[in-house]
Each structure stands twice: as C-alpha cells, then as structure tokens.
Amino acid sequence: MCRQVASLTFVGTGRGDRGFLSDGATGALNCKQGSNSRDRSFSKVPSDAIRAALIKRLRISSAIADEDIKEIEALPISVRQYPAETAVVRDGERATDCCLIADGFCARSKTIASGKRQILSLHIPGEIPDLMSLFLHVMDHDLSTLTPATLGFISHETLQKLHRRSPTVAEMFWRDTLIDAAMFREWIVNVGQRPAPARLAHVMIELRERLRLIGRLDGNSFEMPLTQEQIGEALGITAVHANRVIRQLRQEGIVELNRGRVTVLDERKFQELADFDGRYLHQSPTL
Amino acid sequence: MPLFHFDIHEDSRLTPDEDGQNFANVDVARKEAMLTGASIAREAFVAGSADHVVVDVREDEHAPCLKISITLEVEELSDG
Numbered sequence: 297m298c299r300q301v302a303s304l305t306f307v308g309t310g311r312g313d314r315g316f317l318s319d320g321a322t323g324a325l326n327c328k329q330g331s332n333s334r335d336r337s338f339s340k341v342p343s344d345a346i347r348a349a350l351i352k353r354l355r356i357s358s359a360i361a362d363e364d365i366k367e368i369e370a371l372p373i374s375v376r377q378y379p380a381e382t383a384v385v386r387d388g389e390r391a392t393d394c395c396l397i398a399d400g401f402c403a404r405s406k407t408i409a410s411g412k413r414q415i416l417s418l419h420i421p422g423e424i425p426d427l428m429s430l431f432l433h434v435m436d437h438d439l440s441t442l443t444p445a446t447l448g449f450i451s452h453e454t455l456q457k458l459h460r461r462s463p464t465v466a467e468m469f470w471r472d473t474l475i476d477a478a479m480f481r482e483w484i485v486n487v488g489q490r491p492a493p494a495r496l497a498h499v500m501i502e503l504r505e506r507l508r509l510i511g512r513l514d515g516n517s518f519e520m521p522l523t524q525e526q527i528g529e530a531l532g533i534t535a536v537h538a539n540r541v542i543r544q545l546r547q548e549g550i551v552e553l554n555r556g557r558v559t560v561l562d563e564r565k566f567q568e569l570a571d572f573d574g575r576y577l578h579q580s581p582t583l
Numbered sequence: 584m585p586l587f588h589f590d591i592h593e594d595s596r597l598t599p600d601e602d603g604q605n606f607a608n609v610d611v612a613r614k615e616a617m618l619t620g621a622s623i624a625r626e627a628f629v630a631g632s633a634d635h636v637v638v639d640v641r642e643d644e645h646a647p648c649l650k651i652s653i654t655l656e657v658e659e660l661s662d663g
Contacts, residue, residue, distance in 0.1 A: 536589040536619040540598045
C-alpha cells in the first residue's frame with residue numbers, strides 16, 4: 297500500500313502553479329488514487345473552512361486574541377486536494393511553504409535504507425505539520441497524506457512577514473513547534489518502553505485528545521484512518537503483530553478499531569492500559 | 584506477488600490472519616514471520632501470557648508452507 301506512494305508524483309512546493317481557490321465547496325473530496333493522482337486536483341473550498349480548525353485549536357490551546365485571528369484570516373493560502381497516501385513534501389526536499397491541514401489526516405515518517413518506515417507522528421485538521429520548515433528548509437523526513445486531504449499552503453515569505461508584523465503570532469507558532477517536540481518525546485517513550493497494546497492505546501488516546509480540541513469526536517468514537525501496516529509502522533511492530541494487538545484490545549473489551557474508526561468500549565481500562573498523562577500536549581495556555 | 588497469511592499461536596490461543604499481505608516471495612515472507620514471531624514472543628514472554636509462540640505461514644487457503652516456532656525456557660539453578 298504505502299509502497300505505491302513512491303511512484304506518485306510529488307508536486308513541489310512553492311511554485312506558482314497552485315491556485316488560490318476560495319469559492320463554493322463541499323467537504324467532500326474527490327481525489328482518486330493511481331494514475332489520476334498525477335493530476336493536480338484543485339478543488340474549491342471556502343477559505344474560512346481552510347482556517348476553521350486552526351483557529352479553533354489556537355483559541356483553546358493558545359488563547360489567540362481576536363486581532364491575531366484576523367491576521368490568520370487574512371493569510372493568503374493556496375489550497376490543493378491530495379489523494380490518500382501521497383507525499384506532500386519528501387525527505388531531502390527544500391520546502392518553500394508550510395502546509396496547513398484543512399481536512400484529512402497526514403503522517404510524518406522516515407524510511408531507512410532497508411525500506412522499513414517509521415511513522416513519527418499523525419496529523420489532523422488545524423495542524424501545520426511542517427511548520428519547522430520555515431527555519432529548517434531542507435526536509436529531514438517525509439510528510440504524506442494518510443487519507444484524501446485538503447491542504448492549504450502558506451509561503452514561507454508570507455509567514456516571515458506575519459511573524460515580523462505580529463510577534464504574538466510568532467510566539468504562538470513557536471509554542472506550536474515546541475508542543476510538536478513534546479509529542480515526539482512522548483512518541484519515543486511510547487515506542488521504546490511500552491508493550492505493544494499500551495503503545496496502541498496511547499497513540500489512540502493522544503489522537504482523541506487532539507481531535508477533541510477541534511470538535512471531531514463522535515460520542516465515544518473517533519477517526520483513526522490507519523491501515524494495520526501503518527499502525528505497525530507507528531508502533532514499531534509488523535502489520536501481523538498490529539493485527540494481533542487490535543484483536544486483543546477488542547477481545548478484552550477495551551477498544552475496537554474498525555475501518556479507521558476507534559470506539560472505546562471501556563474508558564477506565566483504556567486509560568489504565570495507555571498510561572496516558574496529557575500534560576505533554578500542553579492544550580491549555582494557562583498550564 | 585503472492586498473498587501470505589501469518590497465523591499466530593500463543594500456547595493454544597490462535598490469532599488467524601484473515602487479511603494477509605503481499606510479499607515478493609517466500610523468503611521475504613519468512614523474514615516478516617520471524618520479525619512477527621520474535622516481537623510477539625518478546626511481549627508474551629515478558630507478560631507471562633504464553634511461553635510458546637508459533638507463526639504458521641500459508642499462501643491463500645493452502646496448508647502452511649512455513650512454521651516458525653519460538654519457545655521460552657527458563658531454568659532455575661539451585662546452586663546459582
């Protein structure tokens with residue numbers, strides 16, 4: 297599955313070929329995989345929908361001021377639709393834009409010489425997973441989509457100007473990249489020290505707490521659109537072992553993962569297994 | 584590429600692999616089975632949930648073409 301990503305064309309960042317689209321749209325994505333993925337599929341998304349999740353998140357996690365929301369609302373963003381499992385920016389490439397996820401799920405990963413891939417982080421709407429590329433221009437890992445995604449690209453030049461104009465926005469984005477680093481620390485602990493079922497539960501709860509911030513929970517269930525192989529790549533185990541762990545959690549009545557959707561069966565057991573302490577997500581500016 | 588299934592036995596508990604995965608050949612599938620077996624055994628042994636892990640590799644619905652077996656043996660030495 298992800299192997300085919302390598303054959304998909306990467307469309308470089310920062311060229312003038314990205315349309316700025318802002319009129320009439322639906323949340324529906326109509327990207328296709330396979331040969332069509334080479335086509336640039338622009339689709340029309342209202343510009344406030346592009347920023348909605350970002351603003352929602354920043355209101356809660358950084359208590360963003362109204363004047364700074366205006367700055368973000370005024371940012372020129374080029375919108376593009378990506379199919380599932382497609383590279384957005386690759387290891388070794390020079391980035392000239394930062395990518396805001398408006399809809400869909402992405403992952404950052406690194407592939408070693410043997411072809412084995414480690415998923416480093418999962419990303420949801422409202423996040424800018426390659427914000428560090430503003431200062432670290434050459435990518436040291438891959439950013440790719442997991443699902444069909446609507447991505448908004450903000451040029452580095454635009455962001456630099458914004459930072460100079462509004463130091464409070466700059467500080468907020470700085471805080472964002474620090475939280476990013478905190479999540480990586482937790483990911484290392486998870487993969488290095490927890491048994492596989494706890495690892496999976498931890499990744500699930502982290503994802504849930506981040507989805508909660510942007511209002512994307514549905515009762516006791518939420519999206520986690522990863523294949524067994526991708527779960528294995530996130531947890532450092534094989535796809536078959538991942539399958540075994542998913543079954544175990546279901547059989548023990550803790551949590552069910554079915555077709556990219558997690559349903560919690562027993563919240564207490566789930567928390568206990570995950571050993572989750574959400575402090576590292578720094579979701580409140582007062583903490 | 585052939586589709587391989589990896590059925591896991593932990594002591595007497597079976598986890599069948601319904602989905603399967605494509606691998607270029609049986610050698611690549613063997614590597615995957617070893618990684619899987621070793622990784623599951625590590626967890627089962629540490630948790631004490633099993634001391635014998637077997638991975639049966641089969642192509643589609645055929646009989647297993649490969650069996651990987653990992654056993655934990657702990658010997659307490661009285662003079663230790």
